[in-house]
Each structure stands twice: as C-alpha cells, then as structure tokens.
Amino acid sequence: MRTDAFALRHIGPRENDLNHMFKTIGVENFDQLIYETIPDDIRLKNDLNLDAPMTEYEYSQHIHELGKKNKVYKSYIGLGYHPTIIPAVIQRNVFENPGWYTAYTPYQAEIAQGRLEAILNFQTTVIELTGMEIANASLLDEGTAAAEAMALLFDVRTRDQKKINTNKFFVSEEILPQTLSILQTRSTPLNIELVVGNHEDFDFSTDFFGAILQYPGKYGQVNDYAGFIAKASESDIKVAVAADILSLAKLTSPGEMGAAVVVGTTQRFGIPMGYGGPHAAYFATKEEYKRSMPGRIIGVSIDANGNRALRMALGTREQHIKREKATSNICTAQVLLAVMAGMYAVYHGPKGLRYIANKVHSSAVTLADALNKLGVYQTNSAFFDTISVKADAQKVKAIAEKNKVNFYYVDADTISISLNETTSIADINQIIAIFAEATGKDKVTVSNLSTSDNFVAGLERKSAFLMHDVFNNHHSESQLMRYIKKLERKDLSLNHSMISLGSCTMKLNAAAEMLPLSMANWNSIHPFAPIEQAEGYITMLKKLEQQLNVVTGFAGTTLQPNSGAQGEYAGLMAIRAYHLSRGDNHRNVCLIPSSAHGTNPASAAMAGMHIIVTKTMENGNIDVEDLRARAIEHAADLSCLMVTYPSTHGVFESAICEITKIIHDNGGLVYMDGANMNAQVGLTNPATIGADVCHLNLHKTFAIPHGGGGPGVGPICVNEKLVPFLPTNPIIPVGGNNAITAISSAPYGSALVCLISYGYITMLGAEGLKSSTEHAILNANYMKARLEEHYPVLYSGEMGRAAHEMILDCRSFKQNGIEVTDIAKRLMDYGFHAPTVSFPVAGTLMVEPTESEDLAELDRFCDAMISIRKEIDAASADDANNVLKNSPHTLAMLTSNDWNMPYTREQAAYPLDYIHENKFWPSVRRVDDAYGDRNLVCSCAPIEAYM
Template identity: 55%
Template sequence: MAIDLSPTDRFADRHIGPSEAEIQQMLQALGLTSLEALIDETIPEPIRTRHALQIPPACSEAALLEKLERLAAKNAPFRSFIGMGYYDTVTPPVIQRNVLENPAWYTAYTPYQAEIAQGRLEALLNFQTMIIDLTGLELANASLLDEATAAAEAMMMLRRLTTDPGRNTFFISETCHPQTIAVVATRAEPLGVRIVVGDHRAFTPGPELLGVLLQYPATDGAIYDYRDYCAQVHAAGAYVVVAADLLSLTLLMPPGEFGADVAVGSTQRFGMPMGYGGPHAAYFATRDAFKRQVPGRIIGVSRDADGHLALRMALQTREQHIRRDKATSNICTAQVLPAIMASFYAIYHGPEGLRRIAERIHNLTRVLAAGLERLGYRLRHKHFFDTLRLDTTPAEAARIREAALARRINLRYYEDGSVGLSLDEATTAEELETLLEVFALGQPRAFTAAALATTMESGYQGPLARTSPYLTHPVFQRYHSETELMRYLHHLASRDLSLVHSMIPLGSCTMKLNAAAELMPLSWPAFMRVHPFAPLDQVQGYREMLDQLEQWLKDITGFAAVTFQPNSGAAGEYTGLLIIRAYHQSRGEGHRKVCLIPASAHGTNPASAVMAGMEVVVVQCDENGNIDLNDLQAKAEAHRDRLAALMVTYPSTHGVFEPHIREICDIVHACGGQVYLDGANMNAQVGLCRPAEYGADLCHLNLHKTFAIPHGGGGPGAGPVCVAEHLKPFLPSHPVIPTGGSQAIGPVAATPFGSASILLISWAYIALMGAEGLRRASAVAILNANYLAQQLEHAFEILYRGPNGRVAHEFILDLRPFRRQGITEIDVAKRLIDYGFHAPTVSFPVAGTMMIEPTESESKEELDRFCEALRRIRAEIEEVLTGWADPEHNVLKQAPHTAAMVASDHWEMPYGREKAAFPAPWTRTRKFWPAVRRVDEAYGDRNLMCACPPVEAYAV
C-alpha cells in the first residue's frame, strides 16, 4: 500500500456526525447498501447534476488557520476615522470570551420555545430596556438588521399607519448618512412612495407628507435642534423618524423628548467590532400606540403555569410565517447575538460608564477641534459630539489625504472638497497628536493636544444636553466587575438549551455544527477592525476571500454571479425579487407584478413579494404535498401578461424533492416569468443538484443554515443572491463603495458586502470540507432524515414522501390524529423539553405537525436517543388516548417540569415526580432543567410589557 502524505485529521470526519460504520448500519435499516443508492431513490434522476464541484481539496484546521492568517495579513491595518455610522470600539474581553466565543450563546436557536430560552430572552429584554431608556420612547423591538434598513422599516410602518392615500411623500434630510438615504429610496420605489431629499430647514411639511427622516447628530457631526421642526411635521399630520447615534444619547436630549415618533440606529459602537460591515444590531424604538405595526420581534414579560414571571416573544401572531403577505415586514432573522453583546456592554459599563466613554470621546473631539482651529482650519459646525467637518479646498483635501495615508489613517472626504473625521472609544491621546500632524501638513506646531486639554473644561456644553436619567434598572447597576458579569453571563446561558446540550432538529433551519476553527477569525483585529468604507486597496484579504467565496457559490449553484449585500435570508428574498422586477422593467415589461407562491412556501416569501411591489397569487399543493401542476398551469396562464415570478423552495418545505421541478420552471418561463428559488433547503443539494441546471433563474442562500454560520439565538444571518447571466446587470449597487451591475438596483443594506465578517465562516466551512466533503454532507443529511423517518413511522404518520417513499433532508411528523383526544403538537413540543431536546419546527408548514431536520452533524447515537424520546412520548400519548392518564393532569399537558416543581413539598399530580422529570435513562446523567413552566402565551399579549420589570416582580 502506497504512503499517503495527506493530513490524517480530516475535518469532514469531524463535521459529519455518523461514522462509516454507523452510516452502514443506518443504510441497512433502510434496506440499502450505499449512500448513492439512497440518493438515487431520493432525488429524481433528471435533477441530478453531472457537474463535479470545482472546489479545492479539503484542508486541515491547522492549514485553514494558516490560510486565514495570510488573508488577514493582506488587509492593511489603517486607522479609520471615517465615521458614517461605523466606529472602532472596545469589546470587553469578558464579553468576547463568554458570549461571542461561547457556543452556549452562538449555537442557540430563535426563542420560539420560551421555556428553554429564558436566558436569551432576558438578555434581549435588557436590550429593549436599554433602547427605550436611551431614546426616550415607549417601546423597542429586539433588533433589526442595520441602521439603513431600520430606517426603511420605519418608513414602511408609517405608511401602514397612514390612512390617507394622498400622503405619499417621505422626506429625507440630506444630512443623513448616504447609505441610509440610498437604502430607503430602494425600499420606497416599488411601494410607490415618493422620496424627497433636501435641507430640512428649507422643506415645508405639506398635506402630501407621510413622514420625515432626520439624522442626530448629522452625518457630518452637526447637532440640530429639531424641536420646532417636529412640531411643524406633526401639525401637518405626518410623522418623524430620527436616526440617532446611541452613544451620543447619553449626553444629548433623546429623540422621544423632542418629538420623534420613531428612533432607529445602530448599536455597533456598543462593543461590536466594525468587521468590514457587520453584523451589527440595529435598534428600532417607537410609541406604544404603534406596537402592532412594529417590524421584527418584541420580547415581552408574561407568566408561566404557576403564575411566575416568564419571558416570551410577544405578539407572535405577527410572525411572518403566520401572517405571510399581511406581515408587517419580511424580517425573520434579526441580529440577536450582536444585540445581546450590546446589552451586556451597557450592563458592564452601566449608565455612568457609558457616560464616561461618551464624554471622553467628546472631550477628545473638542481638543482636536481647538487644535485644528489653531492650525487655521474653519469648522463647518460649532456644536458636535464626535464628528468634525472642515471647510477645505479640493487642493487642501488632496494634501491632507496624502499626509493621512502616509500615516496609515483614513479620513472622510466630501464631494465639495471638505474633510471630515470621527473619533471613537478606541481613540488615544497619541492619535490626537498624529491627527494634528496630518493637518499641519508639515508645518511646525507651537502646541500639543495635551497642552490644549489643560485649558479646557470637561464635558458636553452644547445645546440639547440630556437631563433625564437612563439605565436606572438594577440590572444596569449590578454587574460592573468582571466576576459579577461572568457569573451573570453563565447564569443566563444555563437557562438556554443550545447545541451544547443536544441536537436541535428544526426543519427548515439546519442547526448543524458551527466549528470552532471556522469562527476563530471573528476575534482577529485584522478582520474585525476594518471599516466598511475603507479604500479597496486596504482590504485585499477581504476581497480575496469574497472573490473565492463567490466562485465557490457559483460552482455549487451553477449561477453566473453573486451579491453578498443581503444580510439575512429574508433580505436575500427581497433582493432577488427586486432583481427580477428590474429585469422586467429593462425589457419594457414593468407591468409584470404577479408573483406565484405555493401554499407550502416559507412565510417570508409572500411578505418579501409584497415589499417588492408584487401581487401574491397562491398556488395550491396536491395531496402528496407537491405543487399542483394543474393549478400552477392555470394561474400562470391566467396571469400570462403580468406574470413576474414564481417563488419555489427546493426540495419543498414539505420535505420532498418534487419530481416535476423542471416542468414547473418551464411553465413559468413559457408565460414570461422568472423562477426564484428559495435556497433555505440547499443543505440537501450541495454537490448533488444545482438550481441553475433544473431551471431556476436566481436563488438566495441561507449561509446561517447550509454554510455553517451560527444562528446566534436568532441571528446574525446572511442571504447572498446568486443569479443567472441575464440577471447579472441588476445586482445591487452601493453609494459609497461601487458594487453591482450596469443596470444595478439600489442598495438593499447599509454596507456593500453585507455582514462581511461572518462570510469568513462560510468560506472556512467550504475550504475545510472540500468538494468531496460537501457532497457527502448533503448525502448524510438525507440519510439521517430518512433513518429518523423509518425509525418513527410505526409510532407516527410521516405526512409526505417522494415517489420512492423517501424524504429529503427533513420530514413532517403528523400529530393531528391526536387532537380529538386533546393532545396537540404543542404538548409534544413541551414534553420533549423534559427529555432534553428542543422541539422540531411546530405547525409549519402544516398546522398540527412537526417538521424534523437532523442535519449531517448528528451521530447515530444522538438520532437514536431522539427517536427513543419520541417513542416514549407516543406511549404517553397512548395513556391519554386509552383513558389511563387524566385528560388534563398528565405529563404532556403539564410539561415541561421544572426543578422547583419537582422538588416542591407539594406534589398534586396523578403521576410520579420521576416520570415527570426523568422520563428516560439519559435524563439522570445529562438533565437539562427548563427555567420556567409552560408560558402563558395570551397573557403577555394582553398585558404587553417589553422592558425590564421591577425587581419585586421576580419574587415568588
């Protein structure tokens, strides 16, 4: 046997859970001899690709880290004072180590099962409290994607609130960040909202006005007093949105006090590195009267079955998979992990600490301003927080740029020749001296920054100084030592079930391994301290990574080009539909606005279509869960002249590879439409079939699913869009860094490459897996799902299967037959908690069912444990069905069981404590205790409280 010189430690063997022996055992249980035989029975032959992935051979984790180090070295570590909403910050190491780098936080799922998500929910409630306090408004959500899209969501909310169709103009102050102006304009155009950009001081609100967007402080640093202007807008019957720098609000009057109806912004400078553009949690605050129109998620205070305080996602009927085209937004993935980090940053520093940070930044800026005036420069604005704009000539600006670059410094250069700069938390006294050297342009200075500082009084002394208190809740007072914060972080983490405990078998969500090596670069300064608007020649490492990732995704999907700008899956859907819309308009067919969407589609699909200005027409499914070809044909023909697109998920949300997908695409193309593929289920396709080959025109990819970016408790996500050749010209542009095609749509996110830093994770995943590993991962994901289905089919009905009796990478367990005896899918979901598992996806896409997806990362042992839990639950259901167990006081209806309940001196249940808490052998050695009993969903909505309750509310 020849010597094998390749590395012995192959990452694919670490990522893929079942061993070779376990794979053979599972295949034998299915009556098969090979993975290829399973794939042949699962994926229709005409769909199978003959293309061999052109991805480099897999590398080891050690080799990967060396490659990442070489990429990092290609990023020039210039110091950026560009501002525009992005600033260097200091991430407290205690938060970096215990949250950002802690899988107990980053592998958790969206808190749909509140009983096992109380830690995340508390952290998000803290976030909402922080936003409410700092903005002076009454209600906040639990984060949005970025500041620009949050401003766009505000415009959309105001449009929903306005009953007068004549109010169709949205005014944006020219002092807003340019990326925000551009993103809002993109969002407004398909909705028919007229955008006017100009000087707010010269714009008179009229009867046509819907609302206005103001920046506070302005993009160039000016602090405007908007009080009178807000009164004018309100007198005209319109609304005011203020995009506010959150840190400045520790010193400045909050927007809620001077008349804002909505405040939006970014929490990036609360300890979250720039990361070449993200992810960063945006905030959204508004008035209580608008609570049912707020986009995204709101965390609310409710109570559990014992009446104890419990947290949950409030107003859940607003969730997009339920309301579909009536949804307030298509936002599905928020920025939960960055929001949590921002909340802990505020908790760690407390109100006084945040004020000290803000005052130091402002003091440094005042000292610099004084020095610049001593050098002969004229400041554009007298009052500022952290940003200065200098009136210079183009020739002066060119000399300043040359001097700055020579000292590895980036400044902001305006089109009129003026120069700007923004200071931040990381700014040092030494950097002030360097900046003064830059602006001195080689001339001697008779002063130093340090000397100037001795002559100036500390603190903010401009207009609109804040007088109201903030962050007064005890949670912001208690945890200022690292010891106390560390304990609080671990206390909250212990209240959440994540992948560190057990598999999370959520259909359509792909909770696979997020490997430590893939995440390591997220802590490297060479990647994380990069400003999103840094010159391209300073980010060659990032550009090389993006170029390689684009090539790999093109190869995997068969498409011709990729945009990374969409920073969530839902944003990818929206972007894809805008591209289709632009394509039709370029051909003189702008009237094509009908979007066909199967009844089985993700709820974000119809919401995205409405946002893109399309009309949703639902296509029915047949008894096998497939798209009804006759209904599709009829509706495509009926709308032939106006058909824009079909949105289709493949394999279907029902968990099968529909055999007629090519025919489906042909029907739509024959009627002049384009086929948009929702790539949520790409985990069953990589290396096995390619969307471009079976007829799709474009697709988005959920990198936080198939390509290993962690869910982070509900975000961050990434939703790049891959397009065919004829759609390349329409890829999105950006107003600061050139991107997109020759006929580009407007930007869909604040930064040109979206949440660029987390794209490193997917790049690393593909590099570690290689072509063979990626293909095997898809095959094993399908194997694991089919094995589970085969093991459970005697206890439960499997709702849909393919023509050969196989499921895809997920399947639907039908629990509807038990409803007649009062047992629901919710009862099963809560009882699974007692067994140590997160429930599968509940009541989607079919009410009364569970959708199960094991992924390729789970071992046979874990799969068998999950099967055993469900079989035991089936036996418990039978006890109720036969009358042996009480219809209400049984282990299913009373689940989950907390430690406090089981240890109580009072036990009144007709079943034993052991059966309640230790229903399977493994629960004795690896028990996960839920923090609360079953949460009362309705109570929290009837009594909405979305800020931290007083301490006495926690008393039992």
C-alpha cells in the first residue's frame, strides 16, 4: 500500500474495515454494492481520463511552481477590488482555522452561537456604515447584490398602485461595468427595461420604478445624491446605491441621503482579492422591505430560559420555501468572508476605520496634487480614493508595467488610479515617477500626506458609527485572539465530529488543498489585471474546467457562478439563449418534479420560465407517465426539465434515460442539478444519463469548505450545443462565441477557492475519485443497515440500496410526543450536528455520511441514533418533561443547584461512554424562533433596547 497516496488520507474507512462493512450491508464487495445501487445502463465503461494523482508533497511543489507564473503587481485598478491588509490574527484564527471554515450553515442555532454572533457583528457594521435599518448576512458579490436590489425594488413596486405596471429601471453610467453586465442578464427575463444614463440628466419620469447609483462612481467621482433621491421620491421612484464601504467611514451615508437599498462589497475589510473572490457582498435596506430581502438575516431571540440567543431570522427568506413565488433564488451567503470582514471592523473599531479611510483619501489627494504639478491633470471634481487623470495611456501603460504597476486605462488619454490601505508614500512616489517619465518632466517627490480633503461641500460624515462595546474592546491581538476563540468554542464544526447532512456533503476539506489560499502569489491578483500577469491562474482554471468536463462527460465549463443557486440560474439562462438562437422564443416551459430542491423553481422563475410541477410516485421516484403527459402537452413551448440525480430522495432512478429522452423528443433540454454528484463521480455522469447541462457544487462534491454557510462555487458544465452561450465578462472576455452577459462580477467567479477543487481532483486522480464515490455509497449503506431496524428508511433503490444518502422517517414518533426537531436538538448532547431536518419530506432526517468518515465515527453516530430511539420509546405524549424535549442541555443547566428533571444529569449530558472523551457543550438552550420573528433585531444592540 502507498502510504503517501492522498486518497488514503481523504477516505475514512480502512482496508481492514471493509469486510465488516460489506457483511453488515449484505454484499460481497464493492462491485456487488455498486451493481445493486446504480443502474447498469448508465455505468461508465472506462475510468476517467485524468492525469495520474499527485501526493500531497508533489502537489505542494506543483502549486508553488504554478503560483510563480502569476505576477503580483501593485494594482491601482479599483472597479470594486482593492489590495487590502489581512490582519494576521484574523488570517490565522479564522481564514486558516478549520473551526471556522468547516462549519455548516447555522440551521441548528444552539451549536452555532459563535458564528451567529460574528455575522451579527457584520450586519451591524453594514447597517451603521450605510445608515440603513436592516442588513442581511451577506450576498455573493457586489454585482449580484445590485441585481438583487433591482429585483427587490421591482417586487415592492406592486405595493404602490401607481407603479404596479412600471418596468423601467434607471442605471447611472457611473455604475461598475461588471455590475451593469449582471443587471442586463438579470433584467431581461423579468422584462425590466434598463435605461443607462447620466443621473444629472434624468427626467424622473413616472415610467420608472427604481434607479441605482454608484457612490463613488466607477472612476472615482463623488456626487452628492441627496437631491436626486429626494426628487426621485417625489415621483415614487425608489433608489438603490452601490457604495464603497470603506468610503462610508468618511462620507455621508446613503441612508442619510434617503436611499431605499444600499449594496456593495466588504472585500476592502481584510479579504484578499483572490483573482475575483470569494468576497462578502452586503445588502442593506429599510425594515419595511424585510419580507422582500434576499438571502439570510441573523436575528436576536431568547432561549428556553429566556436568555439572549441568536438564530437565522425570518424563515421565509429562505427562497426554497417560496419556490416559484420567490423574488430571489439565493439561499446562501459568504459567511466565512463576512466573519472576516466583521472581525476586521471589530479589530479596528470606528477610530481605526476612520484612520484607514482618512489615510486612503489623503494618499489620493497627495497623488493628485503631485500629478497636477507635472501637468497631468486630475478631472474628478471630488473623490475619495480614485483619481481620473489625462495622459497618454499607451505610453504610461508601458512604463507602469515595466515597473510592475497596474492602472485602469479608461480610453487613449484617460487613466483611473485607485489607492488603497496598502499604499505607502514610497508607492505614491513610484506612481509620480512613472508619470514623470511618461511626460518627460522632472519627477516631484512627496514626503508627507496631504491634510486637505477633496469632497463636495457637506459630504463629510458627521454621524457616529460602531459605538457598541464589541467594536471598542478588542483592539490588541490578545483581545481579538481570545474573542475569536470564545466564539469558536460555541460552534460545532467538522473538527469536532461528522456532520451528516443529506444533500450537503460535508466531507473533509484537506489542509493540503487549503494552504495555497494563503500564498500571496495566489491571493493578491486583481481580477481585471492583464491576463498575461495571471498565467498561473489561467493554467489552473483551464485545467480545472477540463477536469470537470471529464468528470461530467461534457464539452465546456464556466467557473463564473459563485453559488449553487447561481449555477442553476446560469444553466437555465444558457438553455434560454440556445432556444432564442434557434428562433424558439416561445419555448419557456420548465418541468420540475415536485420532489425537487426549492431553489429549482425559484431559479426558473428568475429565468422568466413558466413552471409546471410534475408528480412524484409513492416510492419517491418521478412519475414518468405524468412527466410524459406534461411534456407532450407542452411540447410546442417546452424549454427544459430540471432534475436532480441521484434523486432528492437519495435514489438512482432506473428510468432516468427514459426521462431525458422524453424531454428531448419534445424539443426541450435537460438541466441536471448536481447537488448529489458525490454519488456519481467516476461511476456515471450527467452526459451518460442524457442531461445537456449540470451545475456542480464545488463546496460539496469537490471539497471547498462550507465556511459556515459560504463560500460556494457552482460552475456549470454543458454539452457542445450549449458551449457557445457560456457567460462572459465586460472587462476580461471569457465564455462562448455567443456568450450571455455576466452571471457574477469576476470573469472566473470565486477563483481563489477553485484552487481547492483543483487540488482535490489533482491529488485523487481517476482512481481516487472513483474510490471516493464508492466509499460514500458504502458508508451510506452501512449506516442504513445499522439504522433501519430502528428508523424506517423512506426510500431506497430497486435492490434496496441507498445512493450516498438516505431519509429516516421520524413521523410516527409523534405518538410519543416527539418531533424530528427534538431528535436534532438531542443529537447535540451526543456531540453531533443533526442531519438535514424535514427536507425533502417533512418529519424526516436526511443522512449523508460522505466518504471521509471512518468506521469508528460512523458507529458513534449510529450508536447515538439508536440510543435516541430508546429515549423516544420511553417518552410519552402526555408528559413533555423528558430528555428529548428539554434538549440540548447546557453546562449552566447541568451545574445549576436546581435539578428537578425526571432523569439524571448523567443521562442528560453523558448518555453514552464515548461522550466523556470529547464533550461538546451547547452554549444556549433551545432557541425560540417565533419570539425572534415577532421581535426582529438584527444588529448588536441588546434586545432590551428594542422592548
């Protein structure tokens, strides 16, 4: 056995465990198990055509050498991306810490209190800097956040009878180019008419429902928008503002100007550029629009003892609940990056943020003054960090790149220069020297930063912000390190125990895959840097695209979508573009089985499709005859089918090829949701089952960590007929020959974390990927065999097998007064995060162990579930005072002088022996969700302040 093989480290079960596991399941070997799980007609006949796997050491050497091909220049390009200083205490204790990056979305609030507090800090930072009333837990990037703002304003217009039929949306020509491209993408299927122009010439016609402005503008101009917003309000036009968050420490906030929505990115708050992401966007609005907000909101509530407790507020924000009535398909966030940005605000506090903003502005003023002395005139009448100068762009570019400096070249004689918190006086003098050489003038040298401001009169911020204790108590490294650790201790992550979430694939995020993210030659590249400076990135990204093509059997891939929901949307927009290219403008019917993930209908609605829901049979499979009837009925207008495979019920449906053929025979295409791809890789693929496009969750199957609810990456892979329509970017052209406009802000989306999936595939190779899938199926079926005597398994394949996950039916326990939520909360006392609760079937648990968990961990989880089943049997519907209903049990509860429970403290805290070795203590008792929704608080002020 090769002990240096990465697969040996990634895959949990050991060779000598397999016979026991096979015997428990009732099979002889892997061949029999896979034969009984996956229909033979869709099994791959050959191994994946991938390079031989590298060891961890070989990969480390490889990625280091590849990184050298990236040229890290001083980037003053701006356009929403800036070099930033990542405080080392945050880099080491959050960004590089599996206690933070391996956590799951905080659906189980009692074991996510640390993460929830960190996100509450982020929301508070956003609310106070923007001057708004409510903010969400982050969005994917600035461009998509702006599109969500447009969608919100389009949605709330229906409350105003005068605006109910308006569809025009004004976009300032100052908007970032990538944001405009995304607005074009998102507006078209919703029949929103974009009108791009100069805000000073806007006629405030009653035909408009909304407008969006950039603050400061794309090339640095700072405008006072208060008059525009006031005049728009008179015509019932609601205004969104895309604002640079660092500038808001120095400039009057958009909220104080009357904005309805404020969006942007928090990348400047200590998050590396990473060639485009991931970065936490922000979204803030007025409380009256909270029911139309996209994404998640973290709110303050109380627990069973009346103590303060945090949780995800307003369950209706989760778009999969609204399905086709959703105003957004986004059900995720960029939590890890939002935590970093929030910690940056905690570490620096209001004084530190003002200092950084003042220094950046002073640097820009100093540079502008020096260039003016050279006769290189600055044209913005007011600016924060970005100056626009007149000079020979071609001549300057040649000299700048010789000096390893990037500016943004607007046209032949206009250059935009954005300064940032890393800019030193030496950097300013280097820029001056470049322009002196280009103009043939003697260079001017500066030794001090200017003390003057260059703003519109009255735009200096006067309002206070971030006065809460948390932003004023953690400014030494010791204080912040301990604060981060205090929060980390409240969260259960993969570094404590397995997280067996069905549909979410919480596998190992290996350290060898993660390490390159901290390397400067990977995380310091601007996404709009000249492409020849990103040779390492382009090589890696193109190789990853090719690897994913091989895995899926498809011809082309785009990495641009930066969440699974965005992947769904991108796939549907590619299908839409295909039909339009053939003159089939009428093809807009999307068939979706009733068992589908709720983001499917939400995505289809956003793509402008007419949704027809098809039936599911009692065994959980798609009703093929109903599907056939609907496909024939709508054949003239059929656009596509959205199908998840293996099914949402964890089964490889044997009729899948018949299903895809029905769609093709009736003129439609097939979109396959890749949420369950962990059961396919190396054994079958989307092309083989007859799909035309699939999205992949790199944050599930391909090892990018969930980060507490994000980052995610959701690339789409397509067959040859859809390759021409893969999305582009307005600054760095990518995509197909007939590319749709942008899906997300950066050309390659969240490029930095694509390194993780590239490492995962490169170190596993064809054999390791196939083995991972086999072990994922093995682990699931082993758990099924151990648990099905105690919990009915709702669905299984024709030969009785699960795919990589299974659904445990807990509905009958209601006769004992026990709900599935009680089981989820009791698992916390056993040291486990609950499986997926009540999805896709209410009253069930969906369990997915993944290939990374070893036999001992699988057995610990099974022992816990079997022990809980005994507790269920002992419970009575007549008496709610039992160990399940009172769970989880906190340390404070167990050490209290008062104990009047009908069971012992030992039973509550240590029901099984293994727990003594590694006890996890939930920090709050069961959270009261209803109270939190009735008393919505989503910032740091104590709850008493709102009562």
